[in-house]
Amino acid sequence: MADGREIRAVIDTETVRGLLLINGGGAVALLAFLPWVLQKPELTGLARAIIWSVFTFQAGLVFAVVHNRFRRLCSMEYARKPENRKKCTLFGRELKEPCVCHWSTGFMWASIVAFLLAGIIVLVAGLSIVGTETKVSTGASSQPTTQGYIMPPNNSQKRTE
DSSP: OOOHHHHHHHHHHHHHHHHHHHHHHHHHHHHHHHHHHHTOGGGHHHHHHHHHHHHHHHHHHHHHHHHHHHHHHHHHHHHSOGGGSOOOEETTEEOSSOHHHHHHHHHHHHHHHHHHHHHHHHHHHHHHHHTTEEEEEETTEEEEEETTEEOOOOOTTOOOO
16 A cells, blocks of 8 residues: 555646646647637737737746656655755744745646636637627628627527428
């Protein structure tokens, strides 16, 4: 049966995998969507948001890798005898964990925040485009547009005759 240390190591490994997956997956999804958006000049705001979000996902990936390295250094610090561990202080107060462990945790949270921030950037840009949907008169009928882009008709409520 695995001891507590092995179980924590597996949990930490899965955390890093999760951070890499969410940030990497988000970047890949947006990169796949970007060529379509770039073909529509009226969606330049969304294209900019996607590019910034891809960069933010990239930062999240870097934060995850740095977190993983600091996690390893934290484990090495705990392998030492308690009296040989480097003391960590904050505002003159001694902390229970070594500093490298706090850095590891900080980079883990930075990776999560990067994922959330990238999603919010695209969300706000997308909602601003949806919010500009207006009706433009085209003679007998009017079709909703998004900054000049004519949207396909909504066939979800087809008439039955």
